[in-house]
Amino acid sequence: MRPGKIVDLFAGPGGLDVAAEKLGVPTVGVEWDASACLTRRAAGLTTVEGDVRLYGPSDFSKANVLAGGPPCQTFTVAGGGAGRRALDEVQHFVKRMVAREKPEDIKRDLSRLEDERTGLVLEPLRWALAAIDGENTEPYHAIILEQVPAVLPVWEAYAEALHDEGYSVDCGILRTEEYGVPQTRRRAVFIARWGDEEVALPSPTHRPYRKGVPREAGDQELESWRTMADALDRRSEFFVISNYGTGGDPKARGRRASSEPSATVTGKIFRNRVVSPQDVELERFSFSEAGCLQTFPRNYPWSGRDVGQQIGNAVPPRLAMHVLCAAFGWGTPSDTLLESLETWGNREASETAVVDNTSQVDVEYA
Template sequence: MTSTPPHQSILDKPSVLDLFAGPGGLDVAGHKLGVPSLGIEWDRSACLTRYAAGLDTLHADVSAVRRESFESLPPEINVLAGGPPCQTYSVAGHGAGRKALEEVKDFIKRLMAGCPDKEIDEELKKLSDPRTALVLEPLRYAIQATRSPNRGHRPYDVIVLEQVPAVVEVWRHYAKALRDTGLPDGTTYEVDFGVLATETYGVPQTRSRAVLIARRKGLGEPTLPEKTHRAYEAREWNRRSSGISARTQATFDEVFAQELPSQPSKDGEPEHWLSMRDVLAERVGTHPGRKRPFLVRSNYGSSGNPGRRGVRTDQQPAATVTGRISRFVVFEHLDDHTDVVCEGPRFSMNEAGMLQSFPPDYPWSGTAQAQQVGNAVPPLFGAHLLSAALGLPAPRPEAMREPWVPATEERRAKLRSHGCGTADDCTARCPRPE
């Protein structure tokens, strides 16, 4: 089977259903690529952000939509995407998902064999952490599509999934099931999967993600997106800076004075990774710009790699942006005429979003905004995934740096009326906070 020629879309009119859509990382990616999307999101505040951004949204539980209202989804949707909640699989969590991996693998086999939903649901209730079962939802949606009269029993053409690195083993079994076993109706897919580093796609942050791209057989062999930037490898820099704290003025002066070695790209080679300075130094939109050199101290690791913890300068990519981004302490020179270093302003939500590759002035709304930022798919990374999955040209990083224009009040009201049931509030059909 031949692969799809580069830059030739495999679908005439791609349309995405984004499960566990969060504040809109993958939807922003689709917007920049000209691909429409509908996101399903449980969290109320994330939905408020989505409405403010002008993104089509259903404020709903992914599992409930599949069980109760799948037939109401637009039948033209032909791309399934999602990043199920990762807490039980994350190296930072309690590991219930890792312990349940064998059970999850068994559920995948049973789903592909056509086991009734009611029987599966009863068995899933026995899992120690119910969130573990959510990683099965994309597969259950793929199966449900083939049973949907509204869709004419038509399977999704493309599936795009991303999760924390620990879930790569789940994706491995997804791949085997989709490729070798096939959905209960006989549909099979060509699949590629692996763990990718977001800084190798122009995101100014070290963050690793397990991804899977599947195309319905006959649409060409998918491949993971080609890297556009080099991987962040600064072991020597980490050794010099890992012990830095606020203990001495001289320590900070020494680090501020250090410059990372220049590594110009040769023809045909990926570009150098982007630093925090690359995206935060200049004024853009309402972001005033961070002109002074700065250090960021974090007690949180990056992708489970202890060597990436500690202090980074603005010359490096950010550590993994999580819900704790608002706790990162930023130090900078007091002014340009002295060597005095003091604690500077912490990252605003606008800046935190920019480190995730969200456009400047993205309208973060509701509560727990730092958590929204940390949980999101980096849009630039998501755009590379969608481009590779659909055969589209790679996204332009510059497009992500253009300030986002929020939706008008009229547009927000219309989106909320569709997503929640009324123009100004949630309704009984929306998920209860607990």
């Protein structure tokens, strides 16, 4: 398929959009965090600053691809767990939405969830169904979603629902280091393509990381996982002592060598200590270095406040490029395309809209 334009919900600082733009696919991102929008604008990414719940497909009628990474705070193991406790309810909401129950009834019942952010995971489905049913829109040609692993049951409910609506679908857990990201991070990914043509998640290109297992071990048809040393310009060996441990327990501090992939990059990345083999304190990661561990370009223009949270919440652009290519039926991205993610060109800032909650946004770029 040939995508026309992507509308990216909960777009953050632009992880998926960076990959899409490198693939030659224009994007428009909807994001409500002011600092993430500052970063996007500095990068020249088309942005609507607002709440995705107040818009729909008819506001972006020129976009034929839907993408989104809803907020993960209520589902992640580091959070309070309200989303994980509500998984059964959320899956029931999927069935109610597909049955076309009255939106006002669903909205009312969603407001009763323990944490209102949990209901945001249903927004992409609302948009997808609205596009199918809309008078001024057609079904999205492709849909790409990602979240923390705990959300996989929701994506599976999406898969069943959208298959019945006419989509070919696939979903599962992807490990970022298996796609050349110098970081161990697991993501629940969903892709769908309109019509009967089969769609499948991308196949790994790199070996999985296992503590204590040499890089060279494993399937020799796959590349070795990438290390922090591969991604960063630091010349000397170092160790990272993470402020984020297994299961979200900050007391279980992880330790990774520069000859290994990074642990999962979170919003607390700048709290991580960086030390020499002799435990001498070294300079902690810069914005650029933290972004590189997520495979953002080295010169990406991080802006605004809480840059660590922006970086930690983003989808790694390298993973996004693999997922987008799979969703579009393009096969594995070339080394040249993947290497293009290392720098961000001197682009003129694209037309960027900052709209209020009542404005129409179906303008030139939408």
